[in-house]
Amino acid sequence: MKNMLSKINRKDALTLGVLVAMFLVFFVVLSTGMASNQLKNMIIPMSYYILLAISLNLMVGVLGELSLGHAGFMSVGAYVGCYVAVTLVEKYPSMPLAAYLPIAMVIGGLAAAAFGVIIGIPALRVKGDYLAIVTLAFGEIVRTLVQNMSVFGGALGLDTGDIRPKNTALTLLPFTAAVVILSAILIMNLVRSKHGRSIMAIRDNRIAAEACGINVNFYKVAVFGISAFFAGVAGVLYGHNFTIIKPETFGFNMSIEILVMVVLGGMGSNMLGSVVAAVVLTVLPEILRDFQDYRMLIYSVMLVLIMLFTSAPAFAGIRERLSLGFIKEKLTAKKKAKKKSKEGDGA
Amino acid sequence: MSNRNTIISANGTEMFSPPSNVLIPTRDEGKQPVLDVRGLGIDFGGLRAVDEFTITVGPTEIAGLIGPNGAGKTTVFNLLTNVYKPTRGAILLDGHPTAGKTVAQVNRMGIARTFQNIRLFDQMTVLDNVRVGMGNNIHCNFAESFLRLPRHFKAEKRSTERALELLSIFNMESEAYTLAGNLPYGAQRRLEIIRALATEPKVLLLDEPAAGMNPSETVALMESIRSIRDTFGIAIMLIEHDMNLVMGVCEGIAVLNFGKLIAKGTPDQIKNNEAVIEAYLGRQEKKEA
Numbered sequence: 001m002k003n004m005l006s007k008i009n010r011k012d013a014l015t016l017g018v019l020v021a022m023f024l025v026f027f028v029v030l031s032t033g034m035a036s037n038q039l040k041n042m043i044i045p046m047s048y049y050i051l052l053a054i055s056l057n058l059m060v061g062v063l064g065e066l067s068l069g070h071a072g073f074m075s076v077g078a079y080v081g082c083y084v085a086v087t088l089v090e091k092y093p094s095m096p097l098a099a100y101l102p103i104a105m106v107i108g109g110l111a112a113a114a115f116g117v118i119i120g121i122p123a124l125r126v127k128g129d130y131l132a133i134v135t136l137a138f139g140e141i142v143r144t145l146v147q148n149m150s151v152f153g154g155a156l157g158l159d160t161g162d163i164r165p166k167n168t169a170l171t172l173l174p175f176t177a178a179v180v181i182l183s184a185i186l187i188m189n190l191v192r193s194k195h196g197r198s199i200m201a202i203r204d205n206r207i208a209a210e211a212c213g214i215n216v217n218f219y220k221v222a223v224f225g226i227s228a229f230f231a232g233v234a235g236v237l238y239g240h241n242f243t244i245i246k247p248e249t250f251g252f253n254m255s256i257e258i259l260v261m262v263v264l265g266g267m268g269s270n271m272l273g274s275v276v277a278a279v280v281l282t283v284l285p286e287i288l289r290d291f292q293d294y295r296m297l298i299y300s301v302m303l304v305l306i307m308l309f310t311s312a313p314a315f316a317g318i319r320e321r322l323s324l325g326f327i328k329e330k331l332t333a334k335k336k337a338k339k340k341s342k343e344g345d346g347a
Numbered sequence: 348m349s350n351r352n353t354i355i356s357a358n359g360t361e362m363f364s365p366p367s368n369v370l371i372p373t374r375d376e377g378k379q380p381v382l383d384v385r386g387l388g389i390d391f392g393g394l395r396a397v398d399e400f401t402i403t404v405g406p407t408e409i410a411g412l413i414g415p416n417g418a419g420k421t422t423v424f425n426l427l428t429n430v431y432k433p434t435r436g437a438i439l440l441d442g443h444p445t446a447g448k449t450v451a452q453v454n455r456m457g458i459a460r461t462f463q464n465i466r467l468f469d470q471m472t473v474l475d476n477v478r479v480g481m482g483n484n485i486h487c488n489f490a491e492s493f494l495r496l497p498r499h500f501k502a503e504k505r506s507t508e509r510a511l512e513l514l515s516i517f518n519m520e521s522e523a524y525t526l527a528g529n530l531p532y533g534a535q536r537r538l539e540i541i542r543a544l545a546t547e548p549k550v551l552l553l554d555e556p557a558a559g560m561n562p563s564e565t566v567a568l569m570e571s572i573r574s575i576r577d578t579f580g581i582a583i584m585l586i587e588h589d590m591n592l593v594m595g596v597c598e599g600i601a602v603l604n605f606g607k608l609i610a611k612g613t614p615d616q617i618k619n620n621e622a623v624i625e626a627y628l629g630r631q632e633k634k635e636a
């Protein structure tokens with residue numbers, strides 16, 4: 001653990017700090033019973049959406065390939081992982097969450113990763129819009145397949161009720177926090193390494209990357225697999241939070257939702273944006289429930305506004321002023337000014 | 348030695364005869380050529396973009412490839428780096444055929460290049476651009492990166508040190524943390540060369556390195572091309588339209604016209620070659636010469 005964090009990039013350290021602080025707050029409000037029912041129900045979803053957003057950012061922001069099938073990978077993880085969990089709990093009723101959840105996550109993640117690689121290989125032949133269509137089709141195919149698989153409950157969905165009664169947001173939270181933080185560390189470590197640079201090089205200029213000796217196909221398939229793995233893990237978390245997993249949940253809409261988080265958060269090597277956007281966009285629709293009929297309208301308008309604010313050139317000045325670097329600069333400038341005036345007084 | 352004084356026009360019969368040594372400087376004679384290209388050719392549909400391209404390049408030679416626009420010069424580079432699969436002919440790099448290798452494998456075998464239209468990793472820093480080039484020789488696997496095992500740190504440290512060292516040779520260490528896309532034009536061209544060198548090539552291919560540079564930048568480039576050869580002990584092949592640069596720095600020159608080699612020789616031989624003057628240099632320059 002010491003090695004895993006040493007010499008960490010400062011932006012990554014901030015991201016981790018935010019994650020740790022957030023989970024501490026969640027833990028406090030849940031364990032003291034301060035949380036409203038509404039908040040209670042949002043905590044685990046926020047967490048798996050964070051995981052979904054950073055894993056999709058690896059694909060879209062770091063590798064630069066547009067994927068519209070992230071919910072598909074998530075569903076593979078959810079079904080396979082929760083099937084494993086249900087089976088384990090049936091066989092060994094006394095098995096604790098700490099034992100079956102990690103097993104379910106690893107198996108669910110690996111199953112999703114396998115799908116990632118399987119879809120990644122033919123996807124090498126297509127780029128950009130075409131790749132987006134391929135991944136979109138993949139998501140729909142997975143959904144239809146699952147709908148017709150009786151082991152997974154078909155259209156009725158996979159009943160995870162057996163594992164659910166024992167697990168509340170509070171019992172799931174420690175594992176959720178551990179998994180999200182660990183996954184974030186692993187993904188950020190990858191990005192800030194030789195391999196991360198190779199992946200970003202492919203994003204910036206594939207032809208030049210090849211000419212620098214980078215095996216482009218290998219890295220693309222690897223990123224498909226890795227990104228899908230973490231989406232699968234998020235799926236397992238999802239499955240443990242509800243009493244049933246239904247195929248239609250993981251439709252095109254959900255993939256788009258995750259993509260919106262990544263885009264709003266600012267694509268690229270910095271994961272903080274994805275984290276914040278995942279939290280905001282999970283909370284926002286819930287808060288807007290009070291507005292009933294106008295909910296989706298307000299949600300859409302706010303999306304447009306956030307988008308304008310985070311990326312329109314016209315707001316560049318305001319963004320600059322709100323950025324951490326600018327605030328720091330201001331503070332040090334003030335300190336310096338104070339120092340100077342003091343020195344002035346002394347003289 | 349004797350054939351250094353005659354210009355041999357490339358034709359089909361040369362393909363299976365021993366390679367001509369016209370382009371190899373005296374210094375490299377007797378050594379195995381680093382590039383031995385025989386009868387290379389490619390067709391695009393009906394167009395013979397390159398035909399019967401035969402050339403040898405010595406291990407520390409600076410060679411030039413010139414010719415009018417559309418003559419097939421960049422196509423030759425794309426063939427040498429396996430971006431295009433040749434329709435005919437063979438390439439030996441240090442005696443090893445490159446046929447069937449991927450572009451990345453050819454780079455690892457020892458051919459690095461720059462591009463006529465600059466291709467940098469724009470969203471990455473100058474330092475990281477160079478470090479990408481070092482991936483061939485500084486290793487750590489996925490697990491070591493994920494878990495930040497000791498080899499990850501060793502790789503990071505070594506690549507940073509070496510990249511800074513390379514950048515300082517070209518007076519660019521102060522730009523190490525600038526985004527490559529934000530560099531001025533001349534610096535971008537320089538960075539492309541540094542990144543190519545970072546892959547530790549045996550042959551460096553430069554596609555119009557002086558394009559868009561002002562005269563003083565071009566002179567500086569000429570100097571650095573020589574010093575790259577001396578410092579790294581590698582062969583350099585460059586495509587260039589600036590005749591002062593080509594004639595000043597190249598030891599052997601090949602001239603391409605409509606995909607065919609019309610002449611090979613020393614700068615003096617090329618300057619006075621009738622076919623070259625006709626096709627490329629023009630009458631004006633003959634009078635001057």
Ligand SMILES: Nc1ncnc2c1ncn2[C@@H]1O[C@H](COP(=O)(O)OP(=O)(O)O)[C@@H](O)[C@H]1O
Binds near residue numbers: 396414415419
């Ligand atoms: N991928 C390609 N497909 C079809 N034609 C090509 C391709 N690449 C180059 N050509 C053609 O080959 C000829 C040589 O081009 P090029 O090598 O770029 O010339 P230059 O000597 O100016 O670098 C041109 O007629 C060009 O249109």
Ligand SMILES: [Mg+2]
Binds near residue numbers: 420421422
């Ligand atoms: Mg060209």
